[in-house]
Amino acid sequence: MTPKLSQLQPDYLIAPRWLVPVVPHAQVLENHLVAVTGDTILAIVDQQQADELWPDIKRVVLAEHVLLPGLINTHCHSAMTLFRGFADDLPLHDWLYDNIWPAEQRWVGPDFVRDGTELAVVEMLRSGTTCFSDNYFFPDVAAAVAVKAGMRVTVGLLVIDLPTAWAADADEYFRRGIEVHQNFLSEPLVRTAFAPHAPYSVSDIQLERIALLADEMDIPIHMHLHESPWEIEDSMEKYGIRPMARLEKIGMLNPRLMAVHMTQVSDHEIELLAQRGVHVLHCPESNLKLASGFCPVHKLQTAGVNITIATDGAASNNDLDLLGEAQTASFLAKGLSANPRALPVADALEMVTINAAKALGMEAEIGSIEVGKQADFCALDFSAPESHPVHDVLSQIIYASHRQQVSDVWVAGERLLEQGKLTRMDMADIISRADQWGERLQRHRKEHQQLA
Amino acid sequence: MTPKLSQLQPDYLIAPRWLVPVVPHAQVLENHLVAVTGDTILAIVDQQQADELWPDIKRVVLAEHVLLPGLINTHCHSAMTLFRGFADDLPLHDWLYDNIWPAEQRWVGPDFVRDGTELAVVEMLRSGTTCFSDNYFFPDVAAAVAVKAGMRVTVGLLVIDLPTAWAADADEYFRRGIEVHQNFLSEPLVRTAFAPHAPYSVSDIQLERIALLADEMDIPIHMHLHESPWEIEDSMEKYGIRPMARLEKIGMLNPRLMAVHMTQVSDHEIELLAQRGVHVLHCPESNLKLASGFCPVHKLQTAGVNITIATDGAASNNDLDLLGEAQTASFLAKGLSANPRALPVADALEMVTINAAKALGMEAEIGSIEVGKQADFCALDFSAPESHPVHDVLSQIIYASHRQQVSDVWVAGERLLEQGKLTRMDMADIISRADQWGERLQRHRKEHQQLA
Numbered sequence: 001m002t003p004k005l006s007q008l009q010p011d012y013l014i015a016p017r018w019l020v021p022v023v024p025h026a027q028v029l030e031n032h033l034v035a036v037t038g039d040t041i042l043a044i045v046d047q048q049q050a051d052e053l054w055p056d057i058k059r060v061v062l063a064e065h066v067l068l069p070g071l072i073n074t075h076c077h078s079a080m081t082l083f084r085g086f087a088d089d090l091p092l093h094d095w096l097y098d099n100i101w102p103a104e105q106r107w108v109g110p111d112f113v114r115d116g117t118e119l120a121v122v123e124m125l126r127s128g129t130t131c132f133s134d135n136y137f138f139p140d141v142a143a144a145v146a147v148k149a150g151m152r153v154t155v156g157l158l159v160i161d162l163p164t165a166w167a168a169d170a171d172e173y174f175r176r177g178i179e180v181h182q183n184f185l186s187e188p189l190v191r192t193a194f195a196p197h198a199p200y201s202v203s204d205i206q207l208e209r210i211a212l213l214a215d216e217m218d219i220p221i222h223m224h225l226h227e228s229p230w231e232i233e234d235s236m237e238k239y240g241i242r243p244m245a246r247l248e249k250i251g252m253l254n255p256r257l258m259a260v261h262m263t264q265v266s267d268h269e270i271e272l273l274a275q276r277g278v279h280v281l282h283c284p285e286s287n288l289k290l291a292s293g294f295c296p297v298h299k300l301q302t303a304g305v306n307i308t309i310a311t312d313g314a315a316s317n318n319d320l321d322l323l324g325e326a327q328t329a330s331f332l333a334k335g336l337s338a339n340p341r342a343l344p345v346a347d348a349l350e351m352v353t354i355n356a357a358k359a360l361g362m363e364a365e366i367g368s369i370e371v372g373k374q375a376d377f378c379a380l381d382f383s384a385p386e387s388h389p390v391h392d393v394l395s396q397i398i399y400a401s402h403r404q405q406v407s408d409v410w411v412a413g414e415r416l417l418e419q420g421k422l423t424r425m426d427m428a429d430i431i432s433r434a435d436q437w438g439e440r441l442q443r444h445r446k447e448h449q450q451l452a
Numbered sequence: 453m454t455p456k457l458s459q460l461q462p463d464y465l466i467a468p469r470w471l472v473p474v475v476p477h478a479q480v481l482e483n484h485l486v487a488v489t490g491d492t493i494l495a496i497v498d499q500q501q502a503d504e505l506w507p508d509i510k511r512v513v514l515a516e517h518v519l520l521p522g523l524i525n526t527h528c529h530s531a532m533t534l535f536r537g538f539a540d541d542l543p544l545h546d547w548l549y550d551n552i553w554p555a556e557q558r559w560v561g562p563d564f565v566r567d568g569t570e571l572a573v574v575e576m577l578r579s580g581t582t583c584f585s586d587n588y589f590f591p592d593v594a595a596a597v598a599v600k601a602g603m604r605v606t607v608g609l610l611v612i613d614l615p616t617a618w619a620a621d622a623d624e625y626f627r628r629g630i631e632v633h634q635n636f637l638s639e640p641l642v643r644t645a646f647a648p649h650a651p652y653s654v655s656d657i658q659l660e661r662i663a664l665l666a667d668e669m670d671i672p673i674h675m676h677l678h679e680s681p682w683e684i685e686d687s688m689e690k691y692g693i694r695p696m697a698r699l700e701k702i703g704m705l706n707p708r709l710m711a712v713h714m715t716q717v718s719d720h721e722i723e724l725l726a727q728r729g730v731h732v733l734h735c736p737e738s739n740l741k742l743a744s745g746f747c748p749v750h751k752l753q754t755a756g757v758n759i760t761i762a763t764d765g766a767a768s769n770n771d772l773d774l775l776g777e778a779q780t781a782s783f784l785a786k787g788l789s790a791n792p793r794a795l796p797v798a799d800a801l802e803m804v805t806i807n808a809a810k811a812l813g814m815e816a817e818i819g820s821i822e823v824g825k826q827a828d829f830c831a832l833d834f835s836a837p838e839s840h841p842v843h844d845v846l847s848q849i850i851y852a853s854h855r856q857q858v859s860d861v862w863v864a865g866e867r868l869l870e871q872g873k874l875t876r877m878d879m880a881d882i883i884s885r886a887d888q889w890g891e892r893l894q895r896h897r898k899e900h901q902q903l904a
Contacts, residue, residue, distance in 0.1 A: 084843065085842070086844075088844065095792075291789070291794070319852050331780070334541075334743045337743070340541055388883050389890020390537070391536065392540065399769075431840050434840040438842060
């Protein structure tokens with residue numbers, strides 16, 4: 001039996017000017033409060049109910065704010081914040097093979113990942129992101145950073161056919177990955193996903209292992225797919241088929257698969273993605289900046305594919321600003337499809353919240369403000385002149401707001417950002433460590449250039 | 453004879469961490485100071501020179517900031533900030549004819565323009581813009597707002613084949629326009645440009661008058677051109693030729709012309725734009741959002757056309773954020789041309805500073821930090837975690853900075869934004885008036901919908 005509201009005792013109420021729960025679609029509530037107990041949303045009530053039921057419960061009044069579910073970033077490489085601006089204006093292949101991988105080989109270890117992920121977590125929290133799906137070396141370190149920060153994460157268990165500081169060969173990648181999975185099983189904020197790097201860097205035999213293990217462990221598979229024309233050519237040369245066809249043969253095209261980028265995609269492939277329930281993780285700014293191609297978001301959406309918007313790493317974007325990414329995604333979808341009605345604001349907002357939760361298999365817990373879900377919120381401050389007048393709250397969020405308007409963030413009921421101030425993290429210390437890495441990387445690059 | 457530095461006495465020095473003068477191309481200086489007297493840049497000196505020459509002169513220390521020339525927004529409709537979010541997700545024609553024009557007909561007058569322009573000026577100053585080229589009704593009111601705010605403006609002298617609150621017929625548009633031009637001749641912050649609305653809304657006879665008068669008055673011509681496929685079709689139907697060909701016959705293709713949008717453009721037209729020295733005012737976010745088409749920036753740049761980046765009005769974009777627009781322009785140019793080297797950061801920065809000054813015929817006065825030019829600056833604060841580490845200052849400005857990092861702004865030597873606070877304008881009053889317009893517009897729309 002559901003208890004009556006009057007029998008419930010919330011820890012606190014949040015009283016925003018506007019409440020956008022995301023589910024139901026496009027709803028904007030005024031004069032509504034959210035009641036929270038522990039890590040859970042207890043109730044959504046109107047002003048009168050709140051006054052009658054809980055006159056003495058602590059209220060967080062957000063008088064000129066809109067309260068949203070916490071944003072969910074389905075694809076990033078957190079620690080790569082330390083490479084922000086390190087190599088710009090290059091095609092994906094040169095960027096990766098000639099710049100990023102050599103630098104990673106030299107520098108990446110647990111300390112680098114800790115410092116870079118902390119920098120990323122600070123940036124994400126300050127921009128309203130409460131959950132991120134990470135894809136990098138040392139996922140154990142990234143998970144530990146998230147736990148320390150109080151943030152929600154799905155860490156990728158990397159597999160790649162290259163020896164790195166994280167693992168020497170396939171067996172070690174799997175062994176260490178499964179270890180990470182097991183070590184964090186009891187940690188409520190941490191999930192895992194398999195993260196085979198890309199079709200050009202992981203062989204069939206490892207992909208088959210991943211497909212099997214992901215079923216056994218019941219976790220998603222997070223993979224770069226059809227990112228650039230080069231990837232397709234490479235696959236045609238090596239395998240005689242396109243990467244998606246390879247994954248089809250291996251049995252990987254199913255709702256576990258989070259396919260990142262998908263800029264090269266035929267109408268037949270769009271149909272297949274829809275039929276198989278594959279999730280597409282769209283990173284418009286990274287695709288534009290690396291000139292990788294265009295993900296046909298409007299076509300994918302029309303076909304019924306679940307799409308999320310993600311930032312990619314700060315080395316290729318160059319920020320972790322999900323609100324900005326949603327705006328770019330909406331604008332680009334309209335331009336590309338020559339249809340100004342494409343990707344309207346309510347849909348763009350779903351792509352950084354509930355759709356992202358679905359991709360991660362977490363839609364029962366996060367992605368919307370609904371009773372029983374986790375208390376993950378972000379609040380946007382509409383008090384500045386740039387947010388006046390308000391003709392349309394959703395339009396104002398996606399088309400006119402900037403991440404610096406994020407004033408407050410809660411994860412699992414804990415307020416991690418309070419009126420713009422981080423409550424748990426030591427920003428000065430994090431910045432100082434980031435700068436030290438910046439100096440090391442620059443010094444090394446100069447020495448390297450002198451030798452060359 | 454140029455006086456020696458030691459004979460000069462600056463009013464104050466600005467001491468930023470980094471100085472990006474824009475001219476010379478891509479230069480980044482460290483430990484340099486800018487000396488200002490009155491409204492003019494007196495000198496750029498290094499730390500040691502400053503200490504020797506002017507140990508006692510007041511210094512504005514910007515310890516973690518980059519100092520740039522003030523940004524120049526070559527195309528906006530300032531007062532339309534009051535329509536931000538009023539009509540989204542529509543094609544240009546429906547947006548204009550069914551939504552914006554009816555609302556303008558009902559509401560636009562001097563009060564609307566004053567309140568909307570003040571809101572826009574606040575938004576622009578807070579985002580680093582020191583000069584804007586405006587295109588709206590009641591340019592006298594917009595000019596007065598700019599003067600009151602201490603901001604630099606080129607107001608458009610509107611001509612359109614429609615009776616509006618500003619003028620009843622062609623003769624009145626010209627009479628009032630020329631009056632505005634004359635009334636502000638002695639005001640150093642104000643310039644004028646002719647602003648024929650668009651090829652589909654201004655007849656040949658008026659365009660011929662404008663071409664003549666612009667030469668006589670020695671002012672630019674600021675006009676929407678080749679914005680959408682519909683505009684081209686309309687011209688082919690009515691005139692049998694494309695709009696650019698019409699302007700060619702009239703003699704308007706020359707360095708006076710600031711051609712806004714240019715999303716529909718053949719290779720021949722690109723050559724012609726370059727040969728004739730026409731300036732292209734590129735508004736990527738407006739073009740994307742209205743799905744008007746794509747301006748081929750990379751091709752135009754390769755052909756040698758002077759390109760500026762502008763925001764367009766907040767009703768179609770939906771903000772007046774030039775830094776964000778420059779980022780979008782750079783990303784989009786790379787994506788469209790399938791070339792990640794297209795529109796690199798130094799070029800993008802020029803398109804919102806020195807190129808914009810050239811388009812306005814003001815490159816001798818503004819657009820770069822050079823001795824003898826006007827003291828128009830903006831400072832970006834790099835102290836937040838999102839700006840660390842700094843591998844590349846220019847990349848950090850264009851690819852990773854947001855307008856809220858703008859901390860300080862000077863126009864003609866006067867500090868209009870000081871550590872994030874406006875020094876001249878009453879923000880609360882401006883917001884309150886904007887909200888009143890918001891309510892009026894919403895009430896009217898509801899009544900209108902009930903009648904329909």
